[in-house]
Amino acid sequence: MGRALAALIWVITILSVWMFVSGKWWFPPAITEHGPAYDRQFLITIIVVGVAFALSQIALGYMLWRYGARRDGSRGIYSHGNNRVELLCMGVTFVVFVTVALFGQTVWARLHFHDAPPGAARVNVVAQQFQWNFHYPGADGQFGRTDPAKIKDADLNFVGLDDADANGRDDQVVTTLVMPEGRDVELTMTSKDVTHDLWVPELRFKQDVVPGLNIRVHFKPVKTGRFELACAELCGQLHYKMKSYLIVLPQADYDALMKLPQAQFQGRITELNKLPLGLPGQQY
Amino acid sequence: MSEAVPHADSHGPEEGHAAAHHHTPPSGFIRKYIFSLDHKVIGIQYLLLALFSVFVGLIMSVLMRLNLTWPDHKWPLLGTIFKAGAPGGQMSPEFYLSLVTMHGTIMVFFVLTTAPQGGFGNYFLPIQIGADDMAFPVLNMLSFWTTLLGLVVLITAIFVEGSTAFSISLHAKSGLAKFAETYLGGGGSGTIGPIGGWTGYPTLSALGKIAGPGQGAGATLWITSIAIFCVASLLGALNFITTLLNMRTRGMSLMRMPLTCWSWFTTAILALLSFPVLLAGGILLLLDRHAGTSFFIPGNLVVSDQLLTQHAGGSPILWQHLFWFFGHPEVYIAILPGMGATSHILSTFARKPIFGYRAMVFAMFAIGLLGFFVWGHHMFISGMSPYSGMAFSVLTLCIGVPSAVKTFNWLGTLWGARIRFTVPMLFAIGFVSLFVAGGITGLVLGQTSLDLSMHDTYFVLAHFHLVMGVAAIFGMFAGIYFWFPKMFGRMMSDTLGYIHFWPTFVGVYAIFVPMHAMGLVGMPRRYASFAEYVFLNKTHPLVMLVTVAAIVTAAVQLIFLFNFFWSLFKGRRAGDNPWEATTLEWAVPSPPPFDNFGGRVPTVYRGAYEFAVPDAPEDYVMQTTPDERAANAPALAGAGEQGGEVTGNGHHDGHH
């Protein structure tokens, strides 16, 4: 019985490790500047914990294999423990875990501990139940004033733009997120109703969009393409359908898009949304 | 020295056991089995409550899997029961979400907080420390009935909202639906139950019906149920701590207690300190919903295209802080008793003293203590300050250290052992394996950077199902198989036990390991269907695999259920000590008499895990065996001294 269980544990260990190693189910390719660093940190961590996992399971199996009850009625080792080994084990795990923890802050620090560099492309994100609204400043680079009281979905004023403000005349509000390649992007995110979460696996980035807060985040996409954008915080009935797209354009195309008058902007976005999903040439 | 001395002279001048001591067992069915003050009956009541809940939760999880795998399929039976939730038998997204919410809530609160602590703890803590009952028997009974009330309210939450057929019939009869409509913020939205997730984040949970289906009366009852549950757990915790501190019998020094007692003690402390915070949070949430306050609701919200003017100034993040300040200790409340039972059972069937008893105790306390300072790791992505995220992250990884110590000690216990592979032992070994598998991914999630991707994906689900969903459940299974003979005087069937173990062990790995892979691909949690997203297509085979595994595993649980009830009546009779174990519960008849020790007070002579004692007549020496009888085992006496680094089981207490 013990040996069967030992063998089973080893088989499970091998299969579990295979699931990660096979590469069949892995992250989609990263498209942000911090992506490779993220992937490296993930790989290091998964190797560390994978080794710990495998070693523990192998050791467990070994004990079961080796130390079953004997027919001769002999007794086990009468030991209450060993403080030196105990301390050693504690020390090793402490060092390993804290090292991993500290390295695990680097990407985070890069993204969150300073503001977006000047010249970043800016987009306001306004989430609402089951729809993403992306608000671009238009040709003048200035966001128009918004007022919650002016929000009227029926009139397609999803973010409450105030007509009285000249800055807002050329602002664009669409449901697709467009970003330039190779330039920092700053998102200012808020929600009209409940908490949502902006999630694009390729970005290696996720941020809750919280009503009442204007959360500013930034990162730098470095590859073009079109990707699915999901809501990752439970926001009600149609949470699973709160879908949109992220399109990363070459800088020049992005600039051209931003200069388009309102009438053509939407049309161009529709056109862009016909691009195939994924990186150019990638099987999505 | 006699093994037991009469009760009267065993205590100081103060009340001691006397306060709790009720001499004659009650007669009459109601006093004996329903409103019983006996901790053993209450323990069984808790277990039955958990058993009922776990099967409700299990059925819900299978329904969830069915919906995720075949989103368009019609299940006629469902259609008849839930006319509104599953019209024509096809599950609606809100129905799915209410399943998720109820599954999570039931499993976390009414299974994993009740059975290991309220069930086994209630039954065995007093016996293992040599007491005749809990310190406050009446309070104990109240805790149970309050918990039951919480469960009833929670189950009601499924039905008050939506299901029109049900509402109408009730309307005529009891007016429950009307009551819900009038006082709880309205029903009739066409769903079943609350859909806010077990974490109930505002503003979704605070706005009421305007936020969509599943936010009306059902949500109110959901919070009410949680608040009731908080009160019950608080009372229970207070009782446990007092009992353990004040009612240990002669010789039962702290360091001689079985590790199970330590785990229930630590758990009770965690519960005592964390539930009041959730209670306060729950009250505030109820006020937001019904008194018009806005603790968790900021101003200028536009919900369903309507500007809300009556709310301003609050913060949804505040709820997350309050919830997770409770929530993280809560997950340790769920696992610690499992760890205790595992240690206990491993040592018993390894026929070896537990390895590093003191280290185990300290690790448990370290986990408990650190557990209060890591709640922020659930909130890295929430919009909380990134600097505090970093601090929480480092503390989070530190909590892995005591867990590693425990794992190490379990392996140490098995090393050089003579393992008897009984059914409880298999489940205890399964616990170790699953705990490592699940705990280890906590180290991935605990890093701020990595959580950027992993948060709210199936990777998190995989993590917590392995560690909580099944490791802790395996701890419960181990406990049931181990203690069943003591509780009911009969053995559970071994054959059925083995048939239960093997597929379950394989099954749960097959369910939850693939979820990691789904998480890597990026599959978000709480999605009623994955059909919308192309990037999830490649996970479809996994989704199917998980579902099949879940159905098989769930079906296998029926064997357990059958075994449980069959053995109650038909099981082989168990002696007092069928497992040849050492602790006090095995020194009394099975099942134990009304006041456990027949009015006598046992005396304890040694630590809890004296197995494989060289030269002792048997390979185990019970805690109650007087020294004269164990004395022909000279090595036993010097156990603490040998080799300098061997830690005795606290034989020194009170001497140095």
Next chain:
Amino acid sequence: MSTHAHVDTVPAADWGGGTLPYRVGHRKLGMWLFIVSDALTFSALLVGYSYVRLSSAEWATPFAFSPSILFSTTMTLCLLSSSFTMVMAVRASAHGRRRAARRWIGGTMVGGLAFLVLHIYEWAHLIEEGLRPFGLNPGSHFAHEWAERWPHASPLFGATFFATTGLHMFHVFTGVCYLGVVAMRIRSVKHEDVEISGLYWHFVDLVWMFVFPLIYLLSVDFKA
């Protein structure tokens, strides 16, 4: 090896089992534990209050000297003196002077009742001025005054105020009832029970010593 030295004897120390390690009975220990957990409920409320106050742009400070501060100070004095009478009650009971103990408990209850009456009066006053859990009653005196003086004030003032003081008031109320029961049954209860009720009462007092400065004194209106 000294075979028996380590194993045989039953540890005689406080923690060795068979004794009450803190030398207090179950009920007293239980009350201490209850107090710990109840303290956490209040902490959660006060932390919540601090959180919303700190994260609001502006916080109204409307408590004029009269009546709010005058009243709340008097209330504080009531509670303080009731703590004193409670101490006396416990002392009397310790010396077996039950009638005296009952009288002192009566005094404590009077203090508590006075607190309640003043508090309700003070609530009534604020409600009349227009304070509500959900903000301000439109058109009321406060509504006008606040719009002028604290235009960006968080509407959560009333919510935190009523929630915190309300929960505390509820504790005082149950405390008075509890003391009433103890006083009524003073002949049959043990001395320890009197002590336990004292513990509860002092705890309720102590909580007020946090509520009073945090809720009242930090919102004093110096202009008025």
